[in-house]
Amino acid sequence: MRSPRGPSSCRRSPPGSRSRCASARSCPTTFVFDSGIARVELEDAERFRPVDEDEGTLVLVPRRKSRSGKPSRLTVYFEGDSAPASATFALLFHPARLARAVDVFRFGRPEEPWERELREAREENERLARELRRLQTEDPGQGPITRLFARGRMKMGDPGVVFSDLSKSITLSPMNTLEVEAVFAYRYTPDVPEGGEPVFRVAVALRLRNPGEQPWTAAKATLTRDGEEVTQPGVWQPKPLAPLGRGFVVAETELPEREARGKLTLGLRDGQGTLGVEIGNVSFP
Structure with a gap:
């Protein structure tokens, strides 16, 4: 053997x-x-x-x-x-x-900090997905699910929030000043009026590393296709990326189903308009 x-x-x-x-x-x-x-x-x-x-x-x-x-x-x-x-x-x-x-x-070695953080982020995403599936099968009187129904963010039979790991399928711009360590795409479908076009609520979460000497904060996000802007998602970042530090950024918006199913490019810029990250081949589950 x-x-x-x-x-x-x-x-x-x-x-x-x-x-x-x-x-x-x-x-x-x-x-x-x-x-x-x-x-x-x-x-x-x-x-x-x-x-x-x-x-x-x-x-x-x-x-x-x-x-x-x-x-x-x-x-x-x-x-x-x-x-x-x-x-x-x-x-x-x-x-x-x-x-x-x-x-x-085995010649074992301790996990590198970035390996541990990436593993923990993936485990947390999987845990949240399992928890959501569990809530969906419980009594509809549960608070979080009831609020989603009341706000028109979920309908009967809707699978709820789903996500996919894009970390290995995205493309990276050579102009990036930040390092991309992981990318997850999220999607859920709000209630659609009769005869209306399905609209997805989508978000992209990125785990980033700042190799520079200055803190970095996302101020603007854009989603484009073939160089033309589709929309400007809202951006949320828990705290600035410290020099040589790691953190994550979330960009969220609504897109018609036909747009969300295609291949998009996401760009993140700081308050001075300097490009931090541009990733291609972004799609939503």
């Missing part, structure tokens, strides 16, 4: 370090980790007998030989907050070669 893919490293024990099996078909492979195991994900688990897992040790026994030669993916998630959080292995049957014991050394 092959070594793992990823920042962890492994060492196979010499063939003579374990007793020989009757055949490679029934011989187990033992993974010994220097870190505790939180959970294991095994692709094509039916190709193996039940996995034996005990703290930092994992034993796999092939159930039968693979005729296709296709590797099975084994992902091990480690306990604790150190990085890397997981390691992935490619398990491949071979008629003559077998790793009976594999020692895996």
Whole structure:
């Protein structure tokens, strides 16, 4: 079986370090980790007998030989907050070669502050989405949902607020003076009068880093398509971005459905009109 893919490293024990099996078909492979195991994900688990897992040790026994030669993916998630959080292995049957014991050394390191902040931001977004879904299934007399109905911000059958992670799909302008670390798009649909065009309430939340020497505060936002302005969203920022500091900015507006479904460009400028961030390929779920 092959070594793992990823920042962890492994060492196979010499063939003579374990007793020989009757055949490679029934011989187990033992993974010994220097870190505790939180959970294991095994692709094509039916190709193996039940996995034996005990703290930092994992034993796999092939159930039968693979005729296709296709590797099975084994992902091990480690306990604790150190990085890397997981390691992935490619398990491949071979008629003559077998790793009976594999020692895996994690070489763990503490999370960088930006890694922790980004992870916490994503976890918070997921938590809020779960909480909203929970509220939607409860008694409609609940306060927050009732207020949305009363203000025409939600209707029967409406899925409510939804979001998508745009962090990997956006494009960045080379003129940006701020660093973009994460981008989330939000959308909910207010009540639409009969015969009216659907209008979305949309928002873009950006987690930014200020690499400069002066604080930065967003004063104006624009949404454009093909260089033409579509609208100027309102901007909210909890506090100025300190030099070498991180924070987030939210731009919110209403758009006709046909506009919200397209690809837009969002620009953020400070009070002097200096561009801080421009991101393309912005769309709403």
